[in-house]
Amino acid sequence: MKGPSFTIIIPTYNRGDRIEKTVNSVLQQSYSDFELIVVDDGSIDQTRTKLSAIRDRRLNYFYIKNQERGAARNFGMDKARGNYVTFLDSDDLLYDDHLQEAFNYIQAQHPIMFFQQYEFVDSRGNHKMPYTPKQIPINSELVRKGNFMSCQGVFLAREISKTHRFNPDRALSGSEDYEFWLRLAAKYPIYYSPKVTSALVTHEDRSVLEIHPEKLITRKEKMLFYLIGNEEFMTIYKSQWQIIKSEAYSYLALHLALAKFNKLALRFMIKAFLRNPRYLTKGRFWSTLSRLLLD
Numbered sequence: 626m627k628g629p630s631f632t633i634i635i636p637t638y639n640r641g642d643r644i645e646k647t648v649n650s651v652l653q654q655s656y657s658d659f660e661l662i663v664v665d666d667g668s669i670d671q672t673r674t675k676l677s678a679i680r681d682r683r684l685n686y687f688y689i690k691n692q693e694r695g696a697a698r699n700f701g702m703d704k705a706r707g708n709y710v711t712f713l714d715s716d717d718l719l720y721d722d723h724l725q726e727a728f729n730y731i732q733a734q735h736p737i738m739f740f741q742q743y744e745f746v747d748s749r750g751n752h753k754m755p756y757t758p759k760q761i762p763i764n765s766e767l768v769r770k771g772n773f774m775s776c777q778g779v780f781l782a783r784e785i786s787k788t789h790r791f792n793p794d795r796a797l798s799g800s801e802d803y804e805f806w807l808r809l810a811a812k813y814p815i816y817y818s819p820k821v822t823s824a825l826v827t828h829e830d831r832s833v834l835e836i837h838p839e840k841l842i843t844r845k846e847k848m849l850f851y852l853i854g855n856e857e858f859m860t861i862y863k864s865q866w867q868i869i870k871s872e873a874y875s876y877l878a879l880h881l882a883l884a885k886f887n888k889l890a891l892r893f894m895i896k897a898f899l900r901n902p903r904y905l906t907k908g909r910f911w912s913t914l915s916r917l918l919l920d
Contacts (some may be wrong), residue, residue, distance in 0.1 A: 627784055631659040631780075632707030632753035636697030641671035644715050651713065653680050656724035661684060662701045663715075667691030678910070695801040696792035702786045709714060710786040712776035716826055716878040719747075723822040727780055730818045738785060739811060739816035741778045746824040754821075768865050771872045772803035778824045779806070782917035787812065792851055795838075800848040807869075834882035846872045869903035875909045882916040892916060 629854060633651050637644055644663075651661050661681075665672055676686050685709035689700055694714075702710060709731065712718065729788045740763065745753040758766050767774065779783045781789075799870055809815070852858055862869070874897035882890035894913060897904045904910050 628706030628708060629658050629660050630656075630708050630728060631782065632705035632710045632786075633659060633699075633713055634698055634701030634710060635661070635663045635713045636666055636694045637663060637668065637672060637692065638666040638694075638697075639668045639670045639672065640715040641668065641675050643673055645675050645794055647713065647715050648676065648684065650677060650718040652679070652683065654719065655721050656728055657683075658715050658869055659683060659724055660705075660707060662687065662704055664697040664701045666694065666697040667677070667844045667870060669865075687726070689710045692793060693795045693798045695805075695877065696793035699790045702790070705783075705786060708783055710783070710916050711778075711780045712824075714776055714825075716828065717775075717777055718824045718826060718880075720822050720824070722820075723777075724870045725753065726818065726820045726822050730816075730820075731780075734816055736780075736811050736814075737782045737818040739773050739818060741777045741779050741780065741818045741859060742821045743778045743823040744821050745827055745828045754824075755878065757819070761817050763817045764810040764815050767810055767815065768862055769868055769872070770874060771808065771876060772800075773821070774806055776802055776911045777825070778872075781809075785839060786807065794847060794851075796843050797847045797869075798844065799841075800844050804851055807852060807862075808855060808858055810857070811861040824865050831883060836880055836886070838881060838884070838886050838889055841880060844887075845877055849873055867900040871897045871904055875904055875907070877914070879909055879913045879916070882913045885920060887917055887920055 635647065648661065648663065661683050662685045663676060665686065667690055673688065687700065687704070689697065698712060730739065745755060760766060782831060789809060791801050797804060874893045878890045878893035878897060881893065890913060
């Protein structure tokens with residue numbers, strides 16, 4: 626039986642105050658040939674009640690024991706019937722043309738994996754663009770620049786979604802997406818569409834903004850551990866390994882500095898520099914340094 630063009634997978638945990646808006650941004654797409662799978666990762670708030678009030682045959686709701694977002698996305702991929710699978714976090718939004726633009730790009734390029742641009746939107750409605758890739762495929766930049774992709778912009782053809790999985794390790798949560806993209810980058814060309822068709826919404830409750838130093842450091846160390854243990858990845862990107870480590874350490878330095886863990890931030894600035902001296906020329910270095918000097 627022929628499936629829909631797209632499957633959108635939303636993992637969620639205790640986002641009952643935001644999930645309706647996110648789900649409605651999917652259901653209001655101008656391109657209608659899709660299914661939406663919401664995987665409730667053990668919520669104990671009003672998430673189930675909120676979603677049960679939405680009557681749309683394209684919405685499929687599943688409740689599972691809490692296992693973290695990587696496992697929840699894997700559950701969704703097991704259920705997916707779409708020709709392409711894409712993801713959406715439960716506090717982000719799709720613009721009305723998101724799937725139509727993706728469909729147009731697929732018809733023109735026939736990519737097995739591609740990334741469609743998004744933007745940041747804060748609680749005041751301010752818009753900001755993230756990093757814009759300069760080359761297509763974007764694999765090399767994804768390895769060298771860090772994770773500039775957002776889940777809602779990533780589209781995987783069925784054959785990828787049925788054979789590859791997010792790492793479900795809880796300690797990796799928050800970097801499980803980047804670790805997954807990098808593994809895929811060692812196997813497939815990742816194409817890029819510059820159309821801005823979705824928003825990553827920044828707010829105080831966003832999990833990525835919650836800084837617990839030990840968990841944050843463990844998370845990045847886990848990412849490096851899994852990547853260096855992946856023979857296929859290291860065969861392709863061994864020459865880039867020190868740059869990858871430097872990017873991970875510079876990420877830690879900046880976020881630790883933002884949370885005022887200055888001694889730890891300085892430690893990881895030094896580690897980032899030792900792996901890649903060009904770190905001193907990067908905007909992240911100067912942002913981290915200015916934050917430390919302000920304190």
